[in-house]
Amino acid sequence: MRINRAGISYFIFLFCLVPAFTQESENILNLDEVLAQLAFSTGNVAQLSWDSLFQSGAFSFMGHKLVFSTGAAGSSGYALLDGSELIILPHPFIKDGELFFPESFLTTLKNFLDKIDDPDSDFRIAAIVIDPGHGGKDPGATATRIIKEKQTRVAEKDIVLAVSKNVYNRLLAAYPDKQVLLTRSSDTFLSLEERVAIANAIPLGDNDAIIYLSIHANSSFNRAARGYEVWYLDPHYRRDLVDPEKYSDSKEVIPILNAMLEEEFTRESILMAESIIHRFDEILGKELPSRGIKAEDWFVVRNARMPSVLVELGFISNEQDLLLMTNPQYVQSFGEALYQGIADFIVKFEQHGGFITIE
Numbered sequence: 001m002r003i004n005r006a007g008i009s010y011f012i013f014l015f016c017l018v019p020a021f022t023q024e025s026e027n028i029l030n031l032d033e034v035l036a037q038l039a040f041s042t043g044n045v046a047q048l049s050w051d052s053l054f055q056s057g058a059f060s061f062m063g064h065k066l067v068f069s070t071g072a073a074g075s076s077g078y079a080l081l082d083g084s085e086l087i088i089l090p091h092p093f094i095k096d097g098e099l100f101f102p103e104s105f106l107t108t109l110k111n112f113l114d115k116i117d118d119p120d121s122d123f124r125i126a127a128i129v130i131d132p133g134h135g136g137k138d139p140g141a142t143a144t145r146i147i148k149e150k151q152t153r154v155a156e157k158d159i160v161l162a163v164s165k166n167v168y169n170r171l172l173a174a175y176p177d178k179q180v181l182l183t184r185s186s187d188t189f190l191s192l193e194e195r196v197a198i199a200n201a202i203p204l205g206d207n208d209a210i211i212y213l214s215i216h217a218n219s220s221f222n223r224a225a226r227g228y229e230v231w232y233l234d235p236h237y238r239r240d241l242v243d244p245e246k247y248s249d250s251k252e253v254i255p256i257l258n259a260m261l262e263e264e265f266t267r268e269s270i271l272m273a274e275s276i277i278h279r280f281d282e283i284l285g286k287e288l289p290s291r292g293i294k295a296e297d298w299f300v301v302r303n304a305r306m307p308s309v310l311v312e313l314g315f316i317s318n319e320q321d322l323l324l325m326t327n328p329q330y331v332q333s334f335g336e337a338l339y340q341g342i343a344d345f346i347v348k349f350e351q352h353g354g355f356i357t358i359e
Helices: 031-042 103-115 156-174 192-200 251-284 299-303 319-325 328-352
Strands: 028-030 047-051 056-061 064-069 076-081 085-090 093-095 098-102 124-132 142-147 150-155 179-182 208-218 228-232 290-295 308-315
Touching: 028 031, 028 103, 031 047, 031 056, 031 098, 031 103, 085 103, 098 103, 124 156, 124 192, 124 328, 142 319, 150 156, 156 179, 156 208, 156 308, 156 328, 192 208, 208 251, 208 328, 228 251, 251 290, 251 308, 251 328, 308 319, 319 328
Parallel strands: 124 179, 124 208, 208 308, 228 290
Antiparallel strands: 028 098, 047 056, 056 064, 064 076, 076 085, 093 098, 142 150, 228 308
16 A cells, blocks of 8 residues: 555555464564665665654665564564555564564565565655744733833744744755745734644655644743743544545555554654754753653644644743843744754654664
């Protein structure tokens, strides 16, 4: 089955069912043996990326990426090749803390690769959506501060727009080959639904991916509360990522495909959050405390059908944070931290397909 990450198009290609097997009926390979065979057969280096949360991983070899899950020894299940081919493979399994593979895992994979063409291009981030929160009739959080001996009302919508424009311009200059979009570029109101609709409607190619970054400023009744934080979607929240009308003749694979995409988007969102918080620590950590990365089902991250995070720059209710967020010099610093975090994520994503690589 050929899909793309936006669920726009597909091509049915159900590979033959893999028969049940037992450890006695065939060879069992360890991870080093599998990596060696993949490297030997492709003439290149093979790498494993692993996600301990979902007990699943990905092999990267000769421009291919195979996403797989583990299961009971002797069972089989779906794996995703190059983000487009859904195939059935014998499950790798974990025994005594080690990862093992039935030999038919490799032979079935190699047979499948012989039947398809190589990917047209490498898997890549094709579009970046920057979403400044609030706007127009919705000011977001507000506060007053003294500017030139005059009390001035400061609104969250203005702070996040200034930082978002800074990030947008940096990304435009760095990635002329990617779509970089602002959901709003002026003081206009957009509903939450309209914001995610903009991102979800961007057309993508078969090997293209998109990321979504929502930018906000925090507020609290506790005026001592301060610092930056990055949120991603709670892993327990489940979205409908696959359009059932596109798969009406193969409905049995919809929940499987949906779960695989959900898990991949979750780990990619976590990786993006970690990249951003690392750059905030590096660039702003001396002036602002870090509140870390957190999980929550905010509207924009739960409705964006892509890796997505929500960044809180600081607390508008805290005088120290507010001074930084309204200082043009620190607007540059916020923009630089966000840009560097996104750039770091893009490098990791395009090299490893969005998985956290085992060092």
